[in-house]
Amino acid sequence: MSVDVGQPAPPVHNGTPLVKLVDVKKYFPISRGLVFQKRIGQVHAVDGVSLEVYPGETVGLVGETGCGKSTTARLIMKLFDVTEGQVYFDGQDITNLSRRAMRPIRREMQMVFQDPYASLNPRKPVGSIIADPLRIHKTVPADRIKGEVQDLMKRVGLNPEHYNRYPHEFSGGQRQRIGVARALALRPRLIVADEPVSALDVSVQAQVLNLLEDLQQEFNLTYVFIAHDLAVVKHMSDRVAVMYLGKIGEVATGDVLYQNPKHPYTGALLSAVPIPDPRLASERKRIVLEGDVPSPIDPPSGCRFHPRCPNAQFPRCSEEEPLLTPHRPGQVAACHFPLEDRAIVTVEAEEAAAEAKKATVKRARTTTPRTTRKTR
Numbered sequence: 001m002s003v004d005v006g007q008p009a010p011p012v013h014n015g016t017p018l019v020k021l022v023d024v025k026k027y028f029p030i031s032r033g034l035v036f037q038k039r040i041g042q043v044h045a046v047d048g049v050s051l052e053v054y055p056g057e058t059v060g061l062v063g064e065t066g067c068g069k070s071t072t073a074r075l076i077m078k079l080f081d082v083t084e085g086q087v088y089f090d091g092q093d094i095t096n097l098s099r100r101a102m103r104p105i106r107r108e109m110q111m112v113f114q115d116p117y118a119s120l121n122p123r124k125p126v127g128s129i130i131a132d133p134l135r136i137h138k139t140v141p142a143d144r145i146k147g148e149v150q151d152l153m154k155r156v157g158l159n160p161e162h163y164n165r166y167p168h169e170f171s172g173g174q175r176q177r178i179g180v181a182r183a184l185a186l187r188p189r190l191i192v193a194d195e196p197v198s199a200l201d202v203s204v205q206a207q208v209l210n211l212l213e214d215l216q217q218e219f220n221l222t223y224v225f226i227a228h229d230l231a232v233v234k235h236m237s238d239r240v241a242v243m244y245l246g247k248i249g250e251v252a253t254g255d256v257l258y259q260n261p262k263h264p265y266t267g268a269l270l271s272a273v274p275i276p277d278p279r280l281a282s283e284r285k286r287i288v289l290e291g292d293v294p295s296p297i298d299p300p301s302g303c304r305f306h307p308r309c310p311n312a313q314f315p316r317c318s319e320e321e322p323l324l325t326p327h328r329p330g331q332v333a334a335c336h337f338p339l340e341d342r343a344i345v346t347v348e349a350e351e352a353a354a355e356a357k358k359a360t361v362k363r364a365r366t367t368t369p370r371t372t373r374k375t376r
């Protein structure tokens, strides 16, 4: 019997997105020669990404190393200029804003980096590191900065008495908390977290993820959350965008993505997530990807995934670029031959199926009229 696993309602998005990327591209030139530099090619790091992030939501960005996640993050933050396309923040086109014009907007968007140690100045005490944005933007009077910083330290779970300690005196998880406190100092509306837990021990990862979730509620934050681990992204995100070689292959809510991925690359990522239950594991169809990720200097024609895709059909996949098309509410995928529903068995999909089945049985029990009532 086939079970309808049900689909969670797509998130309701009203109003203006806080972040909007329109067909954004970032190519890095490759040059040769010491004096007369000659351009010999370019890295297509981000190649036509469109994405909207609404106030209060968390959008996850997932994909293998080198697929363009960090570059996308820096384009959102306007730390890189785009090669083509537009970047909007809260409805305003910030693509070509000068540094000066960006200054008030900078306050509203902050970044948390992967390596907390590398992003903290080892020669400065943490109090001073967290206070830097407050001093630069002059958002708090000088005599109140220390109190403000200690308050922030408390909120991220650090001991405010450690104000004068140096980064090396803290553990990895605590250093990431310092990075989070610094990001929060200006009370931003958007935080772009680029692999914020990838460098941490597994035992500490959950604590930092929980902290980010709590802070989102408390400060009404919008997150772009980047990771290469699909399980971490799913845990954190309302919607997940899957990137491959500079492009977005699929966007969906985490549940839909887990239950019914449409893009074969998403399917491959999911099928690699370990399943502890041996019965489910034996049922699951494993999609094994052949070969390495091709070079972004000379990306494959048509669909970029075609040299590794188990579903590829030729010549269409190697000649015609697939566009993002809707599959179900909130889900778009760029594929000419998308996966069937429930092509990948995941623990979560099985649990959702069991839940849906239980709910159907319960509904049937409560709505079926009693036809066998005894009459005298």
Ligand SMILES: Nc1ncnc2c1ncn2[C@@H]1O[C@H](COP(=O)(O)OP(=O)(O)O)[C@@H](O)[C@H]1O
Pocket: 028, 043, 044, 045, 063, 064, 065, 066, 067, 068, 069, 070, 071, 072, 296
């Ligand atoms: N400043 C740069 N100059 C040249 N190439 C770069 C630069 N930054 C990133 N790249 C290249 O762009 C591609 C995407 O990189 P990145 O955005 O860091 O990917 P990810 O974060 O997904 O690992 C990679 O091939 C990387 O080598």
Ligand code: SF4
Pocket: 263, 264, 265, 303, 304, 305, 306, 307, 309, 310, 311, 312, 313, 317, 322, 334, 335, 336, 337, 338
């Ligand atoms: S368009 Fe073709 S190659 Fe690309 S993901 Fe779909 S089936 Fe695979």
Ligand SMILES: [Mg+2]
Pocket: 069, 070, 071, 194, 195
């Ligand atoms: Mg990166």
